[in-house]
Amino acid sequence: MSITMLRATPESLGELVEAMSQWPRTGGPVQVHVGDLGWKWRFGGPALAEAVRVWTRDGRVVAVGLDDDGLVRLGIAPEADDDIELAARMLADLEGVEVVEARAGAAFRALLARRGWVADEPWAPLVRDLAEPVADCGLRIEVGGAHNVRDRVEVQRAAFDNSTFSEERWHAMAAAPAYQRARCLIGYDDTGAAVAAVTVWSAGEGRPGLLEPMGVHRDHRGRGHGRAITVAAAAALREMGSSSATVCTPAGNVGGVATYASAGYTRQPDVTDLRRPIGG
Structure with missing residues (x-):
């Protein structure tokens, strides 16, 4: 099974919305949501697509990164939470990125900890x-x-x-x-x-x-x-x-x-x- 990372296209955004809509779980982390994409859509589909990275495994979307004011906000499909291969590929594809919002993805967060990434701005989720x-x-x-x-x-x-x-x-x-x-x-x-x-x-x-x-x-x-x-x-x-x-x-x-x-x-x-x- 192969993992690839591509930039979204305006034509692919609708399909991406449907994939991401399946990820939120009651009691789960407040990670990047389809609404975050929706709000950024006010600048138009092409601008949004340029800000979105998409990781797929054999054509299935397993993670998304939204470039947002100097950081990359990440969303990871629940079934990929412990995917070590995906975690390694994501980190490699984020070379040059200084700050990430990664509230889900146990394997990815563990990898960042091992690589010495440190806590940055604190956020308060409310439900x-x-x-x-x-x-x-x-x-x-x-x-x-x-x-x-x-x-x-x-x-x-x-x-x-x-x-x-x-x-x-x-x-x-x-x-x-x-x-x-x-x-x-x-x-x-x-x-x-x-x-x-x-x-x-x-x-x-x-x-x-x-x-x-x-x-x-x-x-x-x-x-x-x-x-x-x-x-x-x-x-x-x-x-x-x-x-x-x-x-x-x-x-x-x-x-x-x-x-x-x-x-x-x-x-x-x-x-x-x-x-x-x-x-x-």
Whole structure:
């Protein structure tokens, strides 16, 4: 059996989405999710494909790497978790990469440890089980679409400094295969102002879903809107059949962690990116 690594192509991305949708497991690590690809799709299929590495074994996708702002975020198929041959090939193919996000893949993580890779930035995964109904969040929630995309964009740009989100980029994302199991939610306060937004991504019935991203308009912070839109995200994912709602934020983001916790998300043990040793 042979393992190969290729860059994705725009034409292969739909097939890749379907393969990755089978990987999330309830109780498993919060590794790179189909929603992470979906959110990056806002820059277009060609740009996304250029950022994605795909490892296959005899034509079957067994691992994915997403180049993301200076690190490679990795996803490994559950059946390949202990695959020593795959681990060795992945490490060889990542020559020149200084930092990886590798939250799954026991064989790969063990290999990095033996090679002296060290802990880098810590992240806090949070999970909300969706077995039980989710209470009303307290905001009026609309599903994002062509009729209110301006509100979705306005909240995003007001929530994140230096955001380049636009209506054009929302439409590019919404037209992509990954978004067929996703929703943008926009929260409105009693005055009718758009105050918060989130995009939720399902991996299919009975699998963990993902929040990516969530933000509150800078002019409406401190009023509980972050908690409310995060509760709404859980309700939407439950309606879409997800087993749980997952999110991962920097461990140092004290306010963000508190917001998710207040919305019923349970913090899991922190995880760290891994950095290549100097001269390694």
